Structures are given as C-alpha cells and as structure tokens.
Amino acid sequence: MRYFLEAARPILVDLLSTIVFFVLLWTxxxxxxxxALGIAAGVIEVTIRLIRKKPIGVITWMSLGLVVIMGSxxxxxxxxxxxxxxxxxxxxxxxxxxxxxGWMYDYAPQIARQYLTPADMTPWGYAWSGxxxxxxxxxxxxxxxxxxxxxxxxxSIFGLVSKLALFAITYVAMRTKVIxxxxxxxxxxxx
Numbered sequence: 001m002r003y004f005l006e007a008a009r010p011i012l013v014d015l016l017s018t019i020v021f022f023v024l025l026w027t028x029x030x031x032x033x034x035x036a037l038g039i040a041a042g043v044i045e046v047t048i049r050l051i052r053k054k055p056i057g058v059i060t061w062m063s064l065g066l067v068v069i070m071g072s073x074x075x076x077x078x079x080x081x082x083x084x085x086x087x088x089x090x091x092x093x094x095x096x097x098x099x100x101x102g103w104m105y106d107y108a109p110q111i112a113r114q115y116l117t118p119a120d121m122t123p124w125g126y127a128w129s130g131x132x133x134x135x136x137x138x139x140x141x142x143x144x145x146x147x148x149x150x151x152x153x154x155x156s157i158f159g160l161v162s163k164l165a166l167f168a169i170t171y172v173a174m175r176t177k178v179i180x181x182x183x184x185x186x187x188x189x190x191x
Contacts, residue, residue, distance in 0.1 A: 017042030017067050021083075025152050031080050035071045042067045059094060066090050084143035084151055087159075088136040095132030098125050104170075112174055115181035124170045131166055135159060 021038030025031060042064045049056050070086035073079075097103065102118025104125045138158065142151050 015063075016045050017063065021067075022152055022156050025148065029149060031083070031148050032075055032078070035074050035083055039067055039071045058097070062093055063090060080148045081143060084148060085140070087155065088139045088143070091132045091136030091139065095129045095136065098129035098132060101125065104128070108174070112178050115178045116174065120177060121174070124173065127166060127170070131162060135162065 017038045020041040021034050024034035024037055028034060046056060046060065046064050049060075066086050066089055070082045070089070073082040101122040102125065104121040105113065105116070105118040108116065108121065135158070139155055142154055145151075146154060
C-alpha cells in the first residue's frame, strides 16, 4: 500500500486546486466563490513549494496557469463556460505531453525504477494519453450541454472513476512486472 500511495501522491498534489474548486462548487453552489478559492489554492500550493524549495513540475505550472487564466475570465465575465472548458485545454495539453515515450518513469516509485525501464512504461503512457484526449472531448460535450453543477458532478465522477481505474490497472501491471523481475534471479539460481 505504501508504494501505491507514493505513486498516487504527485497526482493528488497536482489536482489540489481542482479538488478545492469542485468541493466548494458542490457544497456552496457559488461558482464565483469556488473559482476564486480554487485559484487561491493553486497559488498557495505553488508558493509553499517555492518557499520549501521543492521541485515544481511542468504539469503543476500548466495547471496553475490554466486555473488563473480561465478562472479569472469566468469571474470577470460571470460566464462559467470558461472554467467549464478549462479541463479540455488541460486534458489536451497533458495528453500531448503524455505522448512522450517513457514519461511515466519519473512518476514510478524508486523500487519500480530498479526493475523497469522507461520503455516498459511507454505503452501505459500512451493509454493515459488516450484517456486524456477522450476526457477532453467528453468535457466539451458536457460543458455545452449541462449546467455548472451537473457538469461538475458528471465530469468529476467520470474523471475520478476513469483515472482510478486506469491507475489501478497500470499499477497492477507494473507491479506484476516488478515482481517477475525481482523473482527472476531467484528462479535462475534455483535451477
């Protein structure tokens, strides 16, 4: 379980402002308040990392930029469509970045890196990229069809379930490969 949490932590940290936004939107039904506090959460997250001299990944910077730009546009125009379309931009940019072979290697727990190569993770990176592009297309349909509350609920449920499912599948596949690689020397010495 420790390795699972270690692998999931960067994803959850990158999504902090989004989580704050959705929780506040569902509980207050105040789109402007949820947007403003989502922006604040993103800025605070990055500020804390800068103060602690922790590395800030490209996805975190991109996410913060989108939150600030699209969130501000929604606040100033009082039009939630800007924030509702933000996930499509984010999904598309992240999906494009995930087309880089071996990108998942940096997110793998240290123990997995001892037994896997970036090439071992490349097919899973493409699977993640495909999920991002599909999620972006789905978001456009939802944003143009639903009101902000229904949109946020539907996108959140789909996003959470689809990403957790793919994360679990990827994790089990990689863990199985690591276990096989770890036991290979044992099998070779017992012959």
